[in-house]
Amino acid sequence: MLNIKNLKVSIEGKVILDKFNLEVKAGEIHAIMGPNGTGKSTLAAVIAGRDLYEVEEGEITYLGQNLFDMPVELRAREGIFLGFQYPVEIPGVSIANFMRTAMNEKRKHLGMEPLSGAEFLKIMEEKKKLVDIHDKLTNRSVNEGFSGGEKKRNEIFQMALLEPRLAILDETDSGLDIDALKVVANGVNKLRRNDNATIIITHYQRLLEYIIPDYVHVLFNGRLVRSGGKELAKDLEAKGYEWIKKDAASI
Amino acid sequence: MTTIINTLPLKDQLLTLFHRNADNIKGRSTPLVNRLRRNALAAFEDLGFPDNDMESWRFTDLKPLLQSDFVFDFSNQSRSFDIESVFTCDVYDLDTYSITLLNGWFVYKHAPLTRLSDGTIIGSLAKAMEVYPELVDTYLGRAADFQTAGLTALNTAFLQDGLFIYVPEGVKVEKPIQLINIVYAQTPVFLQPRHLIIADRNAEVTLVHCDHSLTHKISFTNTVLEIFAGEGANVSHYKIQNKGRNSALITSNYFHQNKDSRLSSNIITLNGGFTRNMITATLTQPGCHSEHNGLYLADRKQHIDNQVLVDHAAPDCTSDQMYKGILDDEAKAVFSGKILVRKDAQRTRAYQNNKNLLLTDEARANTQPHLEIYADDVKCSHGASIGQLDPNAMFYLQSRGLCERTARQLLMYAFAMEVIDKINIEALGKRLDHMVEKRLKGELSICDQCVIHCKSSEPATFNIDLSKI
Numbered sequence: 001m002l003n004i005k006n007l008k009v010s011i012e013g014k015v016i017l018d019k020f021n022l023e024v025k026a027g028e029i030h031a032i033m034g035p036n037g038t039g040k041s042t043l044a045a046v047i048a049g050r051d052l053y054e055v056e057e058g059e060i061t062y063l064g065q066n067l068f069d070m071p072v073e074l075r076a077r078e079g080i081f082l083g084f085q086y087p088v089e090i091p092g093v094s095i096a097n098f099m100r101t102a103m104n105e106k107r108k109h110l111g112m113e114p115l116s117g118a119e120f121l122k123i124m125e126e127k128k129k130l131v132d133i134h135d136k137l138t139n140r141s142v143n144e145g146f147s148g149g150e151k152k153r154n155e156i157f158q159m160a161l162l163e164p165r166l167a168i169l170d171e172t173d174s175g176l177d178i179d180a181l182k183v184v185a186n187g188v189n190k191l192r193r194n195d196n197a198t199i200i201i202t203h204y205q206r207l208l209e210y211i212i213p214d215y216v217h218v219l220f221n222g223r224l225v226r227s228g229g230k231e232l233a234k235d236l237e238a239k240g241y242e243w244i245k246k247d248a249a250s251i
Numbered sequence: 252m253t254t255i256i257n258t259l260p261l262k263d264q265l266l267t268l269f270h271r272n273a274d275n276i277k278g279r280s281t282p283l284v285n286r287l288r289r290n291a292l293a294a295f296e297d298l299g300f301p302d303n304d305m306e307s308w309r310f311t312d313l314k315p316l317l318q319s320d321f322v323f324d325f326s327n328q329s330r331s332f333d334i335e336s337v338f339t340c341d342v343y344d345l346d347t348y349s350i351t352l353l354n355g356w357f358v359y360k361h362a363p364l365t366r367l368s369d370g371t372i373i374g375s376l377a378k379a380m381e382v383y384p385e386l387v388d389t390y391l392g393r394a395a396d397f398q399t400a401g402l403t404a405l406n407t408a409f410l411q412d413g414l415f416i417y418v419p420e421g422v423k424v425e426k427p428i429q430l431i432n433i434v435y436a437q438t439p440v441f442l443q444p445r446h447l448i449i450a451d452r453n454a455e456v457t458l459v460h461c462d463h464s465l466t467h468k469i470s471f472t473n474t475v476l477e478i479f480a481g482e483g484a485n486v487s488h489y490k491i492q493n494k495g496r497n498s499a500l501i502t503s504n505y506f507h508q509n510k511d512s513r514l515s516s517n518i519i520t521l522n523g524g525f526t527r528n529m530i531t532a533t534l535t536q537p538g539c540h541s542e543h544n545g546l547y548l549a550d551r552k553q554h555i556d557n558q559v560l561v562d563h564a565a566p567d568c569t570s571d572q573m574y575k576g577i578l579d580d581e582a583k584a585v586f587s588g589k590i591l592v593r594k595d596a597q598r599t600r601a602y603q604n605n606k607n608l609l610l611t612d613e614a615r616a617n618t619q620p621h622l623e624i625y626a627d628d629v630k631c632s633h634g635a636s637i638g639q640l641d642p643n644a645m646f647y648l649q650s651r652g653l654c655e656r657t658a659r660q661l662l663m664y665a666f667a668m669e670v671i672d673k674i675n676i677e678a679l680g681k682r683l684d685h686m687v688e689k690r691l692k693g694e695l696s697i698c699d700q701c702v703i704h705c706k707s708s709e710p711a712t713f714n715i716d717l718s719k720i
Contacts, residue, residue, distance in 0.1 A: 048650050076652035088647040092665025092672075101661065102651040109652070141665075142647075158651065 001026050001197050002047070002166055007058035009039075009046055009222075016042045017222045020058070024166065027194035031208055031233060032201045034219035035241045040201045041085055043219070044170040048082035049075050062166070076102075077109040079165030079196075083155040083172050090142040095154065096124065098142055099161050106162065127160040131187045149180035156187040163191075168199045173207035185210030205237035218244050261317045262299045266292070268323060269408060275325040276409060278377065281384040284410075287392045291407035298401035310585040310617045311556045316499045316525060319469050321441035327356040327377070327412065346678075347429035347459060348373055354434060355442035355472070356412050370419040371456075373428055376447055379415035386417055390449050394477045394505035394533065403503050406475040410445035413474075418454035420481075427457040427489075427676055432474075434498065439469035446476040450484040450512075459679060462492040462500060470495075474502040480512035482536070489679065490518045492526065493686075496551065499525040510536035517674060519683060520547040520555050521690050527556040534561070534568040534596075545574035546670040548690050549582035556585040559603075563596040566626075572603040575670055577663055577691070578614035588633065589621040596626045603633040608640065608666060663691050 007020040016039045024030055034040055046053055047060065049072035060067040067075065090098070103123075104114040115123070124138060131153045143151050152172055159167055169188070173181055188198065188211050200211060208216070208230065216232040217224045225244060226232065236244070259267070269276065269292055277285050300317060301308045348365070350373060351358040357375035364374030364382055372383065380387050397404035414430045434440065450456050458478075464470060480486045486506075494500055500523055506514050518528050532541045547555040561570040576584045590601040607616035620633035640662050648658035667687045674680035 050646055072646065072649040073652050073654045076650055082650050084647065088641075088643045090644050090647065090662070090665065092668045093661055098648070098651070098661070101657065102648075102653055105652045105654065105657065162651065 001063060002199075003061045005059050007046075007060065008056040009042055009053050010056055011042070011053050015056075015222060016053070017046075019223055021224065022217070024197045024199060026165075026197055028215065029192070029198045029200065029211065029213045031213040031216045032199060032219055032224075033203070033205075033216060033233065033236060034244075036203065038219045039222045040203075040219055041170055044082055044085075044168045044199075044201055047075075047168055048072065048080060073105070074109075076162075077106045079163075081159050081162055081164030081167045083152075083159060083167065083169040085171040085174065087143045087146075087151040087155055089144045089146075091144050093142050094140065095138045095142050095157075096120075099124070099138075099158060102158075103161060123161065127157060130160050130190055131157045132183050133157050148175040149177065152176055152180065152184055153187075156184050160187060160191055163196075165196050166199070167191075167196070168201065170201045171203065172200070173202055173204065181207060182210060205233045208233045220244055261321075262295075265405065265409075266296060272323075272325045276411060278411060279381045281380055281388050283388040284380060284391060288408050288410070291392075291397050291404045294397050294404035295401055295408055298399070298404055300405075301401050307558055307587060310583075311527060311554065316471055319439040319471070321471065322436070322438045323441055324354060324356065325411070328354070347427045348424075349429045349431060350374065350414055351431045351433065352413065352444060354436060354440055355432075355444040364415070367424075369422045369424070371422055371424050372415070372417040374415055375412055376410075376415040376445055377412040379417075379447075383417070386449065387415075387447065390477065390479055391447055392477075394479065394507040394531075395475050395503065396505075396531075400503065402473050402501060403475055406443045406445060406473050406503070409443045410475070411443075413445040413447070415446070416448045416456065416458070418450045418456045418484075420451040421453045422451075423455040424457070427459050427487075427679075429459040430461065432460070432462045434464040434470045434472065434494075436468060436470065440471070442470065442472045442474075444472070444474050446474070448476070448478045448486070450478070450480050450486050452481040452509075453483040454481065455485040457487040457676065458489065459676070460488065460490040462490070462494060462502075464495040464498045467495045467497055469497045469499075471499045472501065474500070475505070476502060477505045478507070478514070480506065480508045480514050480539075482510040483512060484509070485513045487515045487675065488517065489674065489676070490516070490528070491521070491683065492519070492523055493521045494523040494526070496522075496524040496553070498523060501527045501529075503529045504531070506530065506532040506541070508532065508534050508536070508539040508541060511538035513540045513542075515542040515673075516544070517670070518543075518545040518557065519670070520545075520549070521686060523549075523553060523555065525554045528558070530557075530559045530561075532559075532561045532570070534563050534565055534570070536565045537567040539565070539568040541568070541570040542673075543570070543572040543574075544670050544673050545576075546667055546687075547574075547576040547584060548667070548687070549576065549584060550579035551582060552580070553582045554585075555582070558585075558587045560589045560591065561601060563590070563592045563599045563601060563626075566595060566597045566599070568596065569600040570602070572605075573670065573673075574605045575607070575666060576616065577608045577610065577667065578616060579610040581611075581613045581615075583615045583617075585617045586635075587619045587621065589623065590631055590633070592622075592624040592626050592629050592631065594625040597628045599626060599629040599631065601629070601631045603631075605635045606666070607637045608663065609637060610639075660691055664688060667691070 002024040004022040009017040100120045213230050218226040363378035366372050395403050397407050520526050543559050545557050549555050559572050572588050574586050586605045588603045592599045605618045616637045618635040620635050645658050671683050
């Protein structure tokens with residue numbers, strides 16, 4: 001589904017990712033872990049299409065297409081979803097209005113009829129339950145005045161509505177208490193199918209107790225320094241990132 | 252109808268005109284009103300038209316607008332005009348008591364003055380001067396101080412007709428009162444409507460004030476509006492304008508608030524060649540709340556100027572100003588918001604905010620917040636911004652599949668909605684919501700509400716070009 005080869009990315013001349021490789025297949029959950037400032041969020045933003053970064057080398061193919069030929073909105077309509085680490089507050093735009101617009105843009109792209117108001121409401125009600133969102137939240141402006149937990153649940157709610165093929169969840173667990181974390185993890189697990197894939201970007205092992213990854217990768221200084229199964233996350237938790245740093249130094 | 256030949260400066264022409272037509276102008280005004288006129292004329296003679304040397308006129312130049320050979324009407328030519336042949340208000344479900352003024356004169360569709368069963372009086376100011384002279388004498392000119400304002404002086408000297416409303420003590424007027432102010436003339440016209448709205452103690456009234464032009468001909472309208480909110484009264488004022496590009500519309504609004512009164516003023520400018528709104532709200536007694544919201548959408552060479560002064564003259568009052576604008580092409584906006592807290596106005600809470608979105612490098616916004624505070628126990632804040640759409644918000648929307656154009660439109664619409672959301676009349680709010688959306692898509696024209704379909708030689712298309720942000 002997603003194939004990243006030899007990716008080198010910089011911002012204002014500073015290299016963030018270098019010689020980065022990753023392959024994600026349908027049905028898989030990948031966790032990318034690593035200390036702060038190692039390029040995890042940059043990776044997520046580059047896949048989603050943020051134009052702040054310069055891709056100096058390498059390629060990314062998504063479903064066989066060159067991702068860099070696709071504008072941001074096309075990537076989204078083709079099924080890429082980024083769950084933001086810091087969801088943006090948009091005063092004056094209700095979640096319901098925003099999501100209906102987004103779903104209909106996607107449907108138009110796929111040659112489907114737009115959803116009527118009633119159809120949209122029905123789908124929205126179903127998905128609300130998935131992430132334990134109460135009624136009034138969807139009438140409020142996108143993320144405006146939301147608590148940290150509400151913002152993250154709102155990201156998963158949007159993900160549930162848009163049904164992405166590839167979801168990238170950037171530090172979705174940060175700032176969540178254990179109950180909110182369970183709600184978010186539960187949502188992700190329920191949305192898991194064998195034709196979609198998820199990349200979970202996280203600093204801590206905590207979320208991975210609830211969402212079991214197929215692969216765990218450790219990102220350090222812009223490169224993947226170690227990959228393994230779910231047990232790697234536990235090793236990291238036990239030994240800390242110092243262990244990896246020493247490891248990386250020896251590469 | 253009087254035409255004057257443009258050899259003298261307009262100020263001198265007007266002075267001559269006044270003396271030649273004095274009998275007509277005075278009409279059946281009360282002696283007190285005529286005394287007011289004389290003083291106002293003297294003040295105008297002294298002050299003249301405002302010029303750029305004055306602080307509040309630094310960014311707005313009237314001179315080019317005063318160069319036409321204007322036509323003046325000193326008697327009501329609009330009395331029997333069949334207004335519905337040229338104009339129908341198309342705000343669906345807006346159930347109002349509706350009053351129409353054509354070229355500043357009351358249209359006698361119904362009786363010139365209507366007295367509702369609850370005692371509310373609605374109608375023509377000219378007629379009210381005859382029928383209710385004591386009411387007019389008590390209030391007219393009491394808020395609209397002309398000693399330092401040339402245009403208010405000019406209006407006061409020439410005032411003849413306009414809207415008159417009186418709401419008696421304790422009466423809550425059930426439906427909004429709608430004033431439709433139409434300019435429709437084949438020659439350049441100079442109009443000076445005068446409106447007087449009185450809400451007595453604990454009265455409640457909503458005024459929807461619509462300005463339209465059904466012509467691309469030059470017009471200059473110098474309006475003065477006075478609203479008196481008595482003790483405990485609650486007055487809402489909505490001003491909506493959709494004017495042609497050759498129109499100049501200056502409105503001086505004077506709001507006089509007594510103890511515990513609430514006033515909300517909402518000025519929505521969708522189109523207009525030259526527009527200036529001046530607000531002076533005086534909070535004369537404790538416990539008042541004064542709210543001032545504005546939205547302006549301008550393109551091409553339109554010029555929109557909003558000047559708001561909230562004068563906290565008594566303690567324990569609150570006020571809030573929020574003005575927002577979107578400017579395209581070479582449009583220019585001026586905002587000046589002043590909060591004046593006088594010495595005795597302790598425990599004042601006053602806020603002010605002006606935000607501008609500029610879509611081109613040529614669009615301009617001048618925003619000047621002023622705080623003038625003489626009391627020590629007050630809480631005041633102001634904010635002003637001029638900027639572009641937030642790139643983080645754009646990316647967020649696009650990352651969900653919205654194209655750039657849709658994302659921009661949604662953000663601009665949301666920006667404007669913060670003001671529209673404050674409208675408490677559902678039908679009007681919905682309608683404006685729709686009009687703003689149309690305006691931002693470049694689909695709204697001043698011909699929208701006109702039924703003439705005149706095949707104008709200057710098609711009135713307006714377009715905010717979204718690709719330019």
